[in-house]
Amino acid sequence: RRPAGAPDKALARPIGKVGVIGAGLMASQFALLFVRRLRVPVVITDLDQARVDKGVAYIHGEIKTLQDKGRISSDEANRLRALVTGTTDKADFAGADWVIEAVFEELGVKQEVFAEIEKHISPTAILATNTSSLSVEQIGAKLEHPERLVGFHFFNPVAVMPLIEVVNTPATDEVTLATAMVIAAKLRKNAVITRDTPGFVVNRVLAKLLGEAMHAVDTGTPFEVVNGALSPFGLPMTPFELLELVGLKVGAHVLDTHHAAFPDRFFESTNLHRLAEHGTILDRNAKGQVTGFNKGAQKIVAG
Numbered sequence: 001r002r003p004a005g006a007p008d009k010a011l012a013r014p015i016g017k018v019g020v021i022g023a024g025l026m027a028s029q030f031a032l033l034f035v036r037r038l039r040v041p042v043v044i045t046d047l048d049q050a051r052v053d054k055g056v057a058y059i060h061g062e063i064k065t066l067q068d069k070g071r072i073s074s075d076e077a078n079r080l081r082a083l084v085t086g087t088t089d090k091a092d093f094a095g096a097d098w099v100i101e102a103v104f105e106e107l108g109v110k111q112e113v114f115a116e117i118e119k120h121i122s123p124t125a126i127l128a129t130n131t132s133s134l135s136v137e138q139i140g141a142k143l144e145h146p147e148r149l150v151g152f153h154f155f156n157p158v159a160v161m162p163l164i165e166v167v168n169t170p171a172t173d174e175v176t177l178a179t180a181m182v183i184a185a186k187l188r189k190n191a192v193i194t195r196d197t198p199g200f201v202v203n204r205v206l207a208k209l210l211g212e213a214m215h216a217v218d219t220g221t222p223f224e225v226v227n228g229a230l231s232p233f234g235l236p237m238t239p240f241e242l243l244e245l246v247g248l249k250v251g252a253h254v255l256d257t258h259h260a261a262f263p264d265r266f267f268e269s270t271n272l273h274r275l276a277e278h279g280t281i282l283d284r285n286a287k288g289q290v291t292g293f294n295k296g297a298q299k300i301v302a303g
């Protein structure tokens with residue numbers, strides 16, 4: 001077995017084309033980072049054309065913002081736009097050297113997505129998953145080549161958060177790990193190699209914070225009191241803002257996964273599932289600034 005430390009970067013495979021599966025918020029954000037920092041063609045796919053178009057439109061919007069802020073020239077903006085292709089045909093992933101997914105957080109869905117993509121890519125292509133808290137090893141269990149799968153966990157907002165958790169499973173081989181570390185460096189992120197445990201490192205800690213905050217609400221403390229108590233602690237966002245940032249469904253899923261793995265240490269929250277169905281906890285103005293707690297959300301937690 002390879003040593004637990006950093007892999008030999010000389011083993012990393014060169015990346016000439018990237019495939020992104022999923023065109024939601026996380027996937028679109030990191031697709032942009034791949035085009036910007038690796039300067040290679042990036043193909044992005046999802047279940048249907050509308051989802052693909054939405055992802056590509058997001059990327060184009062962010063490229064325009066970078067141009068408006070003077071961070072990139074108009075030539076550079078055109079070059080970046082030309083490198084992004086949306087598709088619903090997985091055959092367009094042929095030739096990709098690095099394929100990363102950020103689809104719905106369900107084990108079966110992720111296994112299927114990779115089984116399907118494996119038919120279209122070369123045996124030397126590396127696969128990565130952005131899963132928040134599923135087992136990376138289980139995601140790869142149905143692959144013909146599970147040794148080429150690694151966890152590559154970004155944080156929202158991708159453009160700003162400096163960390164990537166590179167999840168090393170017992171099946172991941174050294175070439176895969178080395179490639180992931182080299183890519184993270186090219187994306188100008190700090191990478192840490194984590195074990196394939198529920199929530200890796202960051203979500204394990206976040207699940208504690210968010211779970212305790214939701215538990216306080218679930219047991220009768222009003223949103224405003226939890227918020228008011230935690231705001232002066234120097235967190236960049238309160239737990240409820242953070243839950244909305246990661247997505248209420250994703251947040252509920254992260255709490256469920258931790259509760260299932262460590263029932264004596266983590267809470268699950270039925271209210272958070274109800275709030276996810278409702279869609280929001282906070283009210284915001286047109287600029288997206290928080291103006292207060294949503295009445296419907298307050299009604300839900302009041303029972």
Ligand code: 3HC
Pocket residue numbers: 131132133154155156157158159160161203206236237242245246250254
């Ligand atoms: N996309 C791109 N850029 C963004 C952005 C976004 N969604 N949100 C903010 N930014 C950029 C702004 O454009 C600005 O860039 P500029 O300086 O070039 O103009 C910069 O970030 C700072 O933005 P603001 O001035 O609006 O800043 P704030 O000081 O309020 O910081 C924040 C915003 C960085 C998002 C800060 O509130 C923060 O760090 N929040 C916590 C985020 C966090 O913990 N994320 C991890 C969530 S867990 C996760 O993702 C894992 C998953 O598995 C659950």
